[in-house]
Amino acid sequence: MNTITRILLRIDTVIHKILLFIAQAALFGMIAIVCVVVFYRYVLNTGIIWAEEVPRTLVALFAFIACAMGVRDHLHIGIDFFYNRFKVDGKGRKVLDAVFNILIFTCGAIMTAYGLNLCIQLWRFTMPATGFPRSVQYISMPIAGGIIMYDSILFLFGVLKKDNLLYSEMEEELHVIHLEKHRKDHSGGKA
16 A cells, blocks of 8 residues: 555545544534423423524534445445446446446535535525524535545545445444354354
């Protein structure tokens, strides 16, 4: 592995560790705010004026970041019926992988362009309760789109491989674990 590849992989790992932290903080914040709002509403018979805007912003942040994280580990929906007809590591699969990565890059580019346009258009408007610019609710869209584009380029040029997972386990590992458990169950617990 050359130096540039190591640097690109390190950048990718750092970006995704930051994304994971932000996603966890957004989810925790959203849950905490909603719990406090329920307490205020049903116990104290009052409300919090900003309690709708902030969780909505956190949901958008979490959703778009989760989207980028899912693309990184190929956790999105896929139909392998056609793909599995080609030989493993054959030309057919390589062509389909390239087409797939180009399509993912295109989706990321659309998210980035549309999200930036939306943020620019909404910058002059403010949210009524918090006073934040309305674009704060949508800033995670172009950020996630840019990260999706970066990851798809790394996959397209072979810097990242399908088995370079950050957020999930490989399907083969899960299958082996399932087979070992199945064998132990049928052999009376003897391995």
